[in-house]
Amino acid sequence: MTVLTNDTGTPDRRSLHERIAADLRDEIMSGDLAAGASLPSTAQLKERFDASNATIQKALQLLKDERLVVGRPGAAVTVREHRQRTMRPASYMTPAPSGHPYRWLTEAAKLGARPDSSLLDVRETSAPADVAAALRIAGDETVILREQVLTLDDEPVELVKSYYPMAVARGTAITEKRKIRGGTPALLAELGFPPRTSVDRVSARVPTQEQYRALRLPSDLPVLRTLRVVFSDEERPIEATVMVKAGHLYELQYEFSAE
Known part of the structure; x- marks a missing residue:
């Protein structure tokens, strides 16, 4: 597992899919990804986070479990209405x-x-x-x-x-x-x-x-x-x-x- 550090040198020991979910969660809760909007495609997320398809799917599953997004295989994942x-x-x-x-x-x-x-x-x-x-x-x-x-x-x-x-x-x-x-x-x-x-x-x-x-x-x-x-x-x-x-x-x- 790659361990990232922030500007102060503190390591982020979370798994990659947890870090990806954290970034997307922040964008959802701040409104950058508005209720009803589609998340970027899996291909776009793979490129953005330099991650495998499996890792992206694990991150998205976390957000689904948290009731922040909805989606099914083969369809776009969207931000849940009234997500916050x-x-x-x-x-x-x-x-x-x-x-x-x-x-x-x-x-x-x-x-x-x-x-x-x-x-x-x-x-x-x-x-x-x-x-x-x-x-x-x-x-x-x-x-x-x-x-x-x-x-x-x-x-x-x-x-x-x-x-x-x-x-x-x-x-x-x-x-x-x-x-x-x-x-x-x-x-x-x-x-x-x-x-x-x-x-x-x-x-x-x-x-x-x-x-x-x-x-x-x-x-x-x-x-x-x-x-x-x-x-x-x-x-x-x-x-x-x-x-x-x-x-x-x-x-x-x-x-x-x-x-």
Whole structure:
């Protein structure tokens, strides 16, 4: 296997087909290869990357497995429509009006897909260290965990784990294993804890075994992990949520004013 180096001399020890897939993946995700466009022919890719036909086919298979492109033998390989969805977290933090669905569902529907959520579990548990710190509680203090998976067109897109301090959740529907009409933001507002601000910490990570299975990931490509802390009046943390989505299929857009 040929080992390439970058300008700093660091070797790229990935196999050639992985390197080719990485370059094409970047062009797809940046829009240089637009949704619906055909990829260069196998002959063109062979010349560009100085690779064999078998190597090019292995690279293309990676992209097919990642649901970035579609194609069949003898036909052109094209970039999949909606190959990368842009999610705007600020659009679904505000509580939904009474009787309306959770805002993530209505906002996701605007992307032209069919959204749904499945509640996996609701239980008392201890919180991960970063969640406990965000909620300003002791590491051994019990919280309520609500775990769900969000889907678009029956494909899992996000694994969500929301943690609530017992002082906020005790005796409320948050502790019950059932969906909450309008989502927990609406319920929190009704309970006297209106969401006022949120802080997101976003990182790229290699998926855990649980995340790999829940999101049906094709490989160990990085996932986007967001730790969102929601604050109510007097900057009281009322919810900390860990959201994980496939990094090669989704991007996050944050909008800020100059004020």
